Structures are given as structure tokens and as C-alpha cells.
Amino acid sequence: MSNINVLIADDHSMFRQGLKQILELEDDISVIAQACNGDEAVKFTREKKPDVILMDINMPGINGLQAIKEIKLERLPSKIIVLTIHEDREYLFKTVQMGAEGYVLKDAEPSVLIEAIRNVFNGQSYIQANMTTELVKEFNRVTLHEKEKGEENLLTAREIEVLELIAEGMINKEIAKELYISEKTVKNHVSNIFKKLNVSDRTQAAIYAFKHNIKS
Structure with a gap:
């Protein structure tokens, strides 16, 4: 059985230590480093080359999202x-779009996290079951809406650009910066x-964009 080297990135020392003890009860998992912020997560990833990183989102310095972006841009x-702790599907979409291979909530059973570690180590993706269920529900809802809407729902060129960036996981502030428009204008486009x-949130809009390969 291959040994899986893990890096834990979280700003709470007690959580890191407790998690380390749980993981190292497994014969095939070793915690080789701990990072207390995003900067350390990137630094230790470069230096120690862990097989799997457990990445928190809310951390001081650069946060988990920024750390994921740097790690993926460097092709580590x-x-x-x-x-x-975030059950918000917008975070799920954003991290998956950025290249994260797994998404697990902190209140999950240890067996769930251990299964996720082994899955991603073996080249698979892992999204916690209840999160996957929500995505399936949204997909089905969007599919139903598509059957009901007509040609009058065509988007403008600018709305397509905004939708494409929503699908990439950008929030309104990031979209405004990318398109050189005000955040208020972005909000109006998103509303339209x-x-x-005929969707009610960014997740449904992103699913529509993915399914129809929306490109500006």
C-alpha cells in the first residue's frame, strides 16, 4: 500500500493537531507538514511536495482560495x-473551477475525509455526498427551466461575458475588475x-453555462 503524504493548511493549531492524530491512525497516511496560512501552504507545497493538501478557505495572509490558485498556476x-465550514455551493463551484480535486465539510466523519484523501490520491475527485446531491438538484431544476423558456431569453453579448465569469467562479467584485465596469453594473447584469x-442563484446560472458551453 502506497504511503500518502499530507499537508494540513488551517489557521487553528488545535484543529491541525487533532486532525493529524486522527489521520496518522491510518497505516497509509502521514502528515508531513502543517501550515497556518495560505502563504505557508504554498511554501510547504513547493518544498515538501505533499501528495494531498487539506486546505481551509479562511486563513490570514493569502487565503485558501488564493493558495489554490497559486499552487495550480505553478502546476505543482x-x-x-x-x-x-462553508456549505455555500458558490465556494464549491469556485474551488472546483480552480482545480481542487475534493471538497469536504469540517463536520464530516473522519471516515469521509480519509476516503476523500485516498480517492484524490488515486486520481479521482471527491465531493462530499450531501454537496453532490445539491448539485444534482440544481442541475435538474435548470434542465426543467430550459424546457420551459423560449427564444426571448437570449442573453446580450455583455451578459454572456458576465455569465462566463460566473461559471469560472468569480464574484461580482472580480467580474467588475475583469470587465472594467462598476460592481453595480455587474449586479444589474447578474439580475438580468x-x-x-429563469434561475435564482449563481450556481444554477453556472450549471447552465457549463451545460451549454457558454463562451463570449
């Missing part, structure tokens, strides 16, 4: 599991997109 080979596509 470590697999990333987001380990977070929701109305035209």
Missing part, C-alpha cells in the same frame, strides 16, 4: 481537498441573467 503536482435564464 499535489492534489487539493478543500476542508471547510437570472431573469432571462
Whole structure:
């Protein structure tokens, strides 16, 4: 059985230590480093090349999202599991779009996290079951809406650009910066997109964009 070297990135020392003790009860898992912020997570990933990183989102310095972005941009080979309190599907979409291989909530049973670690180490993706269920529900809802809407729901060129960036996981502030428009204008475009596509949130809009390969 291959040994899986793990890096824990979380700003709470007691959580890191407790998690380390749990993981190292497994014969095939070793915690080789601990990072208390995103900067250390990137630094230790470069130096120690862990097989799997358990990445919190809310950390001082650069946060987990920024750390994921840097690690993926540098094409470092470590697999990333987001380990977070956030049940918001927008975070799930954003991290998956950025290249994270897994998403697990901090209140999950240890067996769930251990299964996730082994799965991503073996080249698979892992999203905690209840999160996957929510995504399936959203996909089905969007599919139903598509059957009901007509040609009058076509988006403008600018709305397509905004939708494409929503699908990439950008928040309104980031979209405004990318398109050189005000955040208020972005909010108006997002509102119009929701109305035209008959969706109620960014997750549903992103699913529509993925399914239809929306590109500006």
C-alpha cells in the first residue's frame, strides 16, 4: 500500500493537531507538514511536495482560495481537498473551477475525509455526498427551466461575458475588475441573467453555462 503524504493548511493549531492524530491512525497516511496560512501552504507545497493538501478557505495572509490558485498556476503536482465550514455551493463551484480535486465539510466523519484523501490520491475527485446531491438538484431544476423558456431569453453579448465569469467562479467584485465596469453594473447584469435564464442563484446560472458551453 502506497504511503500518502499530507499537508494540513488551517489557521487553528488545535484543529491541525487533532486532525493529524486522527489521520496518522491510518497505516497509509502521514502528515508531513502543517501550515497556518495560505502563504505557508504554498511554501510547504513547493518544498515538501505533499501528495494531498487539506486546505481551509479562511486563513490570514493569502487565503485558501488564493493558495489554490497559486499552487495550480505553478502546476505543482499535489492534489487539493478543500476542508471547510462553508456549505455555500458558490465556494464549491469556485474551488472546483480552480482545480481542487475534493471538497469536504469540517463536520464530516473522519471516515469521509480519509476516503476523500485516498480517492484524490488515486486520481479521482471527491465531493462530499450531501454537496453532490445539491448539485444534482440544481442541475435538474435548470434542465426543467430550459424546457420551459423560449427564444426571448437570449442573453446580450455583455451578459454572456458576465455569465462566463460566473461559471469560472468569480464574484461580482472580480467580474467588475475583469470587465472594467462598476460592481453595480455587474449586479444589474447578474439580475438580468437570472431573469432571462429563469434561475435564482449563481450556481444554477453556472450549471447552465457549463451545460451549454457558454463562451463570449
